[in-house]
Amino acid sequence: MEWHEFSKEYFEIERAKLKPGPLEGVVVLDVSYASPAATFASALLAEMGAEVIKVEPPNGDELRKLSPFGEIYLNDTGLPFLVEGRNKEFITLNLEKEEGREIFRRLALHADAILESFEPGWMDSVGIGYRQIRETNPGIVWVSFSAYGSFGRDAERFSKVPDSNLFGVSMSSYMEANRELPEAGEPYNLPTAPGFWMATNVAGVYAAAGVVLALYYRMKSGKGQMIDITSLDSMIHVAPSVFWSHAHGEPLFVGVLPLDYAVFPYAYWKIKDGYVFASGFTDPNFKALITQLGAEELFEKYPNVFARIKLENQKVLYQELAEKFEQLTFSDLTKRMLEWREQNREGVAVYMKVTTPTEVLEESYWKERGDFRDVKVGDGTIKVIEPVWRLSKTPLKFKWLAKRVGEDNGFVYKRFLGLAGKDLEELKNAGLI
Amino acid sequence: MSNSEFFEWANEVFSREKVFEKPEALKGIRVLDVSQVLIGPETASLLADFGAEVIKIEPPGMGELLRSVDLWSRFWKNNSVGVMWVQRNKYFFGLNLKHPKGKAIFYELVKQSDVLVENYVPGVMERLEISYKHLSEINPRLIYISISGFGQWGERWNWPSWDAAGQAASGASAVSGYEGRIPMKLPYYPGDMLGGAAAFMAVLAALYHREKTGEGQYIDVTQAENLARHLSFIWSYVSVKGENWKRLGNKDASMVANAFKSKDGRIVTIAAISGKHFEGLCKAMGKEWLLEKYPDIVSRLKPEARDEIDREIEEWVGRYNAKEIVELSAEFGFSAGIARNSLEVYEDEHLRDRGTVWMYNDPLFGEMVHVGNPIKLSETPARVKWTVHPVGYHNRYILKNILGFTDEEIKELEEEKVIGYWVDFFGRTPPPDFDPQKDPLFRW
Numbered sequence: 001m002e003w004h005e006f007s008k009e010y011f012e013i014e015r016a017k018l019k020p021g022p023l024e025g026v027v028v029l030d031v032s033y034a035s036p037a038a039t040f041a042s043a044l045l046a047e048m049g050a051e052v053i054k055v056e057p058p059n060g061d062e063l064r065k066l067s068p069f070g071e072i073y074l075n076d077t078g079l080p081f082l083v084e085g086r087n088k089e090f091i092t093l094n095l096e097k098e099e100g101r102e103i104f105r106r107l108a109l110h111a112d113a114i115l116e117s118f119e120p121g122w123m124d125s126v127g128i129g130y131r132q133i134r135e136t137n138p139g140i141v142w143v144s145f146s147a148y149g150s151f152g153r154d155a156e157r158f159s160k161v162p163d164s165n166l167f168g169v170s171m172s173s174y175m176e177a178n179r180e181l182p183e184a185g186e187p188y189n190l191p192t193a194p195g196f197w198m199a200t201n202v203a204g205v206y207a208a209a210g211v212v213l214a215l216y217y218r219m220k221s222g223k224g225q226m227i228d229i230t231s232l233d234s235m236i237h238v239a240p241s242v243f244w245s246h247a248h249g250e251p252l253f254v255g256v257l258p259l260d261y262a263v264f265p266y267a268y269w270k271i272k273d274g275y276v277f278a279s280g281f282t283d284p285n286f287k288a289l290i291t292q293l294g295a296e297e298l299f300e301k302y303p304n305v306f307a308r309i310k311l312e313n314q315k316v317l318y319q320e321l322a323e324k325f326e327q328l329t330f331s332d333l334t335k336r337m338l339e340w341r342e343q344n345r346e347g348v349a350v351y352m353k354v355t356t357p358t359e360v361l362e363e364s365y366w367k368e369r370g371d372f373r374d375v376k377v378g379d380g381t382i383k384v385i386e387p388v389w390r391l392s393k394t395p396l397k398f399k400w401l402a403k404r405v406g407e408d409n410g411f412v413y414k415r416f417l418g419l420a421g422k423d424l425e426e427l428k429n430a431g432l433i
Numbered sequence: 434m435s436n437s438e439f440f441e442w443a444n445e446v447f448s449r450e451k452v453f454e455k456p457e458a459l460k461g462i463r464v465l466d467v468s469q470v471l472i473g474p475e476t477a478s479l480l481a482d483f484g485a486e487v488i489k490i491e492p493p494g495m496g497e498l499l500r501s502v503d504l505w506s507r508f509w510k511n512n513s514v515g516v517m518w519v520q521r522n523k524y525f526f527g528l529n530l531k532h533p534k535g536k537a538i539f540y541e542l543v544k545q546s547d548v549l550v551e552n553y554v555p556g557v558m559e560r561l562e563i564s565y566k567h568l569s570e571i572n573p574r575l576i577y578i579s580i581s582g583f584g585q586w587g588e589r590w591n592w593p594s595w596d597a598a599g600q601a602a603s604g605a606s607a608v609s610g611y612e613g614r615i616p617m618k619l620p621y622y623p624g625d626m627l628g629g630a631a632a633f634m635a636v637l638a639a640l641y642h643r644e645k646t647g648e649g650q651y652i653d654v655t656q657a658e659n660l661a662r663h664l665s666f667i668w669s670y671v672s673v674k675g676e677n678w679k680r681l682g683n684k685d686a687s688m689v690a691n692a693f694k695s696k697d698g699r700i701v702t703i704a705a706i707s708g709k710h711f712e713g714l715c716k717a718m719g720k721e722w723l724l725e726k727y728p729d730i731v732s733r734l735k736p737e738a739r740d741e742i743d744r745e746i747e748e749w750v751g752r753y754n755a756k757e758i759v760e761l762s763a764e765f766g767f768s769a770g771i772a773r774n775s776l777e778v779y780e781d782e783h784l785r786d787r788g789t790v791w792m793y794n795d796p797l798f799g800e801m802v803h804v805g806n807p808i809k810l811s812e813t814p815a816r817v818k819w820t821v822h823p824v825g826y827h828n829r830y831i832l833k834n835i836l837g838f839t840d841e842e843i844k845e846l847e848e849e850k851v852i853g854y855w856v857d858f859f860g861r862t863p864p865p866d867f868d869p870q871k872d873p874l875f876r877w
Contacts, residue, residue, distance in 0.1 A: 070734030121436035164704035195608035241775030383672035
């Protein structure tokens with residue numbers, strides 16, 4: 001049996017939904033507001049099987065109002081919140097009022113983790129911060145999301161500043177590195193953000209990982225703790241640029257698209273049917289690449305990695321290869337790569353088509369891996385990306401999309417606080433839920 | 434109405450100075466790192482940041498591939514800063530896994546380990562007889578994570594991959610940049626670094642499960658699928674619209690957010706997610722009329738409204754220096770950033786307080802910087818102890834300390850080329866001013 005058949009059996013795809021998630025039994029309160037990072041984090045915890053209770057003010061989290069071009073709203077909810085509200089339970093609670101805070105304190109007794117994104121210090125100032133909650137629930141894992149963080153010399157002065165994806169990508173120097181060569185002209189040679197929410201999403205991944213780590217430590221020690229998360233810290237970790245400035249005392253110059261700052265050839269080229277990523281930067285791999293393109297003679301001109309990384313050489317080599325690429329389709333390239341492999345020749349050239357989202361949704365690879373699911377919502381159906389990290393014994397799962405504001409009030413308040421019927425009516429009349 | 438007492442307390446409990454007085458959450462967890470380049474090494478380093486004992490196994494001599502690669506091929510102090518970046522706190526073991534004796538030593542280590550991280554092309558570990566199939570027999574508690582471009586199974590199972598292949602395949606590049614231009618190959622290897630973050634999360638989830646049940650498991654994480662997960666709602670949008678996502682440069686289609694040029698020529702990012710943020714922005718701009726014209730969030734997202742709002746912000750940003758805008762963001766409560774360069778980040782004292790720009794003394798490189806772990810834990814904080822070492826630097830430490838080998842046995846292993854050290858080649862040697870022979874750790 002070949003490895004791909006053998007390995008597939010570990011994951012028992014058909015049975016995956018019947019297996020337990022790794023965080024089964026963990027209760028998480030997500031009281032974040034207008035925070036894509038916290039919302040992504042609690043979505044991941046919910047995929048891992050935690051019971052995530054999203055606590056919104058009675059009018060709902062304004063994050064529900066975001067949707068590309070203000071266009072698509074389902075269940076009165078825009079797509080970001082709809083999709084990342086996955087698997088959560090939705091309750092309302094007014095934390096602006098002391099009576100609402102008292103209910104929060106009671107709910108917090110049942111929580112293993114709490115996620116919040118208020119201005120640092122605000123929850124503490126009204127008596128429901130980490131310091132107060134841990135008095136009655138010493139094992140609590142508390143995550144604060146903000147732009148500048150809860151500590152560090154600028155934290156207090158900038159505490160009103162909300163975090164955002166663009167804040168994380170710009171302040172970290174990530175964005176500065178993402179630009180075309182100076183000669184491309186504006187705006188193409190100016191710092192550019194990725195086209196998706198990289199900074200807030202990766203902050204969410206780190207936060208979710210931090211919660212699991214803290215829960216693991218709690219299992220051994222009985223101790224809870226606080227976790228402080230910013231998209232800025234997260235993006236600095238994703239970029240190695242500070243090493244350069246330490247070593248050489250100057251800013252790192254990396255904005256050279258479509259060329260590269262570390263290895264070459266390692267770039268995107270135009271081909272007959274779109275764009276392709278192609279790579280062959282070590283000597284054997286470079287030889288494989290240029291031979292497959294019918295340009296063997298280039299090796300003498302660029303005989304080692306030092307010759308190939310020089311910016312002025314890259315510019316010429318890029319053009320020389322561009323002339324070859326534009327005459328080929330993606331299948332021409334893969335055919336040549338496979339022949340090369342069948343002949344057991346030295347070196348590996350890697351090609352990958354730059355695939356658009358609509359193309360991805362049609363490709364059989366993703367279908368076989370089960371990465372997208374059709375989900376009915378309202379009168380229509382939308383595609384939703386599944387959790388993509390596969391654990392053989394405790395798979396992550398997609399269960400449902402975000403529900404409406406307060407939809408689970410009845411269930412959650414009964415289950416944790418024993419409130420129902422008239423009790424809830426009273427809370428509602430008092431403007432608390 | 435700031436809560437100064439809270440910040441005093443937070444500065445105290447998260448103090449960079451106190452980190453080494455606190456326990457490590459993953460103390461006692463041993464990780465075998467047989468990965469190379471970025472995604473696997475970063476996964477193992479994240480575990481090492483929190484106290485796991487990570488043994489990085491490299492082929493003797495040239496060691497890992499990334500040692501040949503550096504930004505602009507500069508190789509500061511003979512080493513690659515790319516390697517430094519993702520090799521934190523590890524023990525470097527030069528072990529020949531193709532030698533029967535090397536494999537026997539490896540199997541002994543597996544029995545005493547908790548986690549294995551690898552990122553070879555699927556099938557390679559199987560051929561080396563160190564796949565999950567083989568190792569779960571020896572140690573059923575083992576958590577084994579395989580990281581690859583496209584997964585251990587499925588039609589692309591044996592495709593080789595680099596970070597940018599994952600970017601290209603996942604749609605991440607196709608949604609980045611400008612229409613009509615070549616899509617952007619995003620910098621600093623997000624396929625690897627974002628993938629490493631998720632792989633770390635998956636390992637922790639498996640450790641948590643093992644702590645409850647005693648059972649290990651197998652994990653399959655890929656560059657392409659991980660990036661696709663980061664595209665989140667974009668998939669749902671294109672599936673409803675039936676047309677492709679447009680590349681919009683810096684404009685965020687889902688919130689009032691874009692980048693603008695300041696009076697002093699800097700790129701300034703502005704974002705307002707909630708109504709309160711937008712109100713703060715309008716007040717800072719002295720353009721409260723925008724609030725009246727577009728009273729609710731949805732109305733502001735419509736393309737014509739967005740164009741008008743962006744023009745108004747552009748006009749305003751153009752009248753101020755970037756730092757003035759940032760000051761106003763603190764006063765009025767909206768999100769404003771500057772597209773800073775690496776030197777500005779390096780010199781940021783606030784980030785040094787946070788241990789994000791981690792200033793420290795490295796045993797080999799001396800005065801150093803590192804990228805501190807972004808997960809700031811109050812009780813069990815992450816820490817950087819050291820960065821990359823030459824191939825085989827900790828051979829003697831590992832063989833004597835963990836496996837009880839004698840000097841004579843180690844000598845024999847060296848002669849039979851079961852274990853080995855670095856070669857005199859760029860990206861491999863210690864820093865020029867450092868002599869390993871004077872280091873008791875190396876001579877152990």
